[in-house]
Amino acid sequence: MKLCILFSGGKDSTYAAYLAKKHNHKLACLISIISENKDSFMFHTPSIELAKIQAAAMNLPIILQKTKGEKEIELKDLEKAIKIAKQKYKIQGIVTGAVASVYQASRIQKICDKLKLECFNPLWQKDQNEILEDLIKNKFNIIITQVAAYPLDKSWLGRKIDNTFIKEIKILSEKYKINPAGEGGEFESLVLNCPLFKRKLNIINKKIYGEGNSWKMEVDVE
Amino acid sequence: MILLVNICKEIFHELEFVRPIKDILMSRGIKFKIVHYKELKKIDIDNAKRIIICGTSIKDNNFLKNMKSFSWITGCNKPILGICGGMQIIGMSFRNTHLEKKKQIGMYGVDFEKEFFGLQGRVEVYELHSRYIIPNLKDFEIFAVKQCPQAIKHKTMPYYGVLFHPEVRNKTIIEEFCRL
Numbered sequence: 001m002k003l004c005i006l007f008s009g010g011k012d013s014t015y016a017a018y019l020a021k022k023h024n025h026k027l028a029c030l031i032s033i034i035s036e037n038k039d040s041f042m043f044h045t046p047s048i049e050l051a052k053i054q055a056a057a058m059n060l061p062i063i064l065q066k067t068k069g070e071k072e073i074e075l076k077d078l079e080k081a082i083k084i085a086k087q088k089y090k091i092q093g094i095v096t097g098a099v100a101s102v103y104q105a106s107r108i109q110k111i112c113d114k115l116k117l118e119c120f121n122p123l124w125q126k127d128q129n130e131i132l133e134d135l136i137k138n139k140f141n142i143i144i145t146q147v148a149a150y151p152l153d154k155s156w157l158g159r160k161i162d163n164t165f166i167k168e169i170k171i172l173s174e175k176y177k178i179n180p181a182g183e184g185g186e187f188e189s190l191v192l193n194c195p196l197f198k199r200k201l202n203i204i205n206k207k208i209y210g211e212g213n214s215w216k217m218e219v220d221v222e
Numbered sequence: 223m224i225l226l227v228n229i230c231k232e233i234f235h236e237l238e239f240v241r242p243i244k245d246i247l248m249s250r251g252i253k254f255k256i257v258h259y260k261e262l263k264k265i266d267i268d269n270a271k272r273i274i275i276c277g278t279s280i281k282d283n284n285f286l287k288n289m290k291s292f293s294w295i296t297g298c299n300k301p302i303l304g305i306c307g308g309m310q311i312i313g314m315s316f317r318n319t320h321l322e323k324k325k326q327i328g329m330y331g332v333d334f335e336k337e338f339f340g341l342q343g344r345v346e347v348y349e350l351h352s353r354y355i356i357p358n359l360k361d362f363e364i365f366a367v368k369q370c371p372q373a374i375k376h377k378t379m380p381y382y383g384v385l386f387h388p389e390v391r392n393k394t395i396i397e398e399f400c401r402l
Contacts, residue, residue, distance in 0.1 A: 001232070023234040102348055102390065106328035109280065109350060113327065118281055120234055125242035125389060127249075 002028040004091040009051050011142050012097030014191040019122040020095045028089040030055050030062040031081045037069025057197040079111045093118030128181035132166050146188035149178050150213045157217040224254045225270035231284040240276045242389040246396050259291050272301040275308030280352050301380040303399045309383030313355035320356045338365040338373045339398035347386035
């Protein structure tokens with residue numbers, strides 16, 4: 001089946017794409033929603049440049065759809081992008097990295113249903129620690145680019161998701177009830193390399209800003 | 223051993239509709255076996271203590287074209303829980319059950335008039351279906367309705383069905399079923 005990935009550049013959507021490919025589906029294109037609303041419940045907003053570079057590393061076309069990020073308008077913008085993917089790349093289904101958010105999953109299901117497309121959520125209801133372990137097992141190189149929950153601080157920016165990270169985040173998730181996979185927006189991630197990439201991405205520049213338990217690292221990659 | 227019957231046409235959908243139920247069983251240390259309905263053998267049913275017929279994607283109604291593959295249900299007499307498509311299969315295995323079209327996607331508040339696997343009163347459930355059944359009331363009792371029957375039980379056999387997906391927000395249904 002020709003599938004399109006709702007792609008944020010982070011670990012979940014990239015892993016979902018990897019699983020689609022592993023199940024012998026053809027990855028036809030990516031869609032990234034570039035939202036002006038940084039607090040969107042629907043989309044983890046990647047930078048346009050990063051998403052383009054990641055798509056190029058996977059040798060896949062990408063549809064970049066801008067949205068103001070207002071609650072129901074952003075869904076219309078998503079629908080518009082999916083329609084383009086259907087028309088241009090003849091996709092038969094959508095793949096998402098949804099894990100636990102029924103808000104996100106049900107809205108995408110409704111759009112797919114309206115456009116007569118299959119909707120695949122391969123990480124749906126999966127244990128968050130297990131996702132992190134799978135990513136390491138499958139040689140994903142992922143770094144943390146944003147934190148937004150106590151007790152995570154500036155020192156977590158740029159950290160690689162590895163076994164030490166899993167150990168530490170597990171302890172913090174038990175103590176402070178934060179989601180170990182960042183599902184609640186506790187942290188955001190960026191995939192620098194994975195089995196889908198033809199070449200790994202290198203960070204050439206970074207800018208860190210924030211305060212307290214809310215920090216962001218903007219990176220340039222090549 | 224619990225037999226998980228997979229009804230997905232697309233193998234990739236198993237990760238969404240079968241794996242979450244497998245994970246619930248695994249985390250409780252319950253033994254299970256997953257078999258696709260087209261590959262189901264008599265020995266699989268004989269060896270099972272209980273059977274869960276899992277759901278599938280909203281676009282996938284392929285299983286309804288293969289109802290002959292489920293002819294074992296009426297004579298099984300072991301506890302069976304049908305989820306979404308699985309509930310449709312259980313209902314359609316009995317005469318005078320009608321299949322109707324209706325889409326429900328997302329969270330819905332469902333009122334359980336009688337206790338159903340520990341659920342009673344208003345319960346939030348996750349729906350994802352394009353069809354539902356109106357079971358014959360000679361054979362089935364309805365426990366909850368929200369625009370259409372949401373939870374049923376056979377009157378004389380240990381067969382249960384839920385139209386919603388308990389693996390998302392109502393895992394206790396699966397746990398309670400495993401304790402039967």
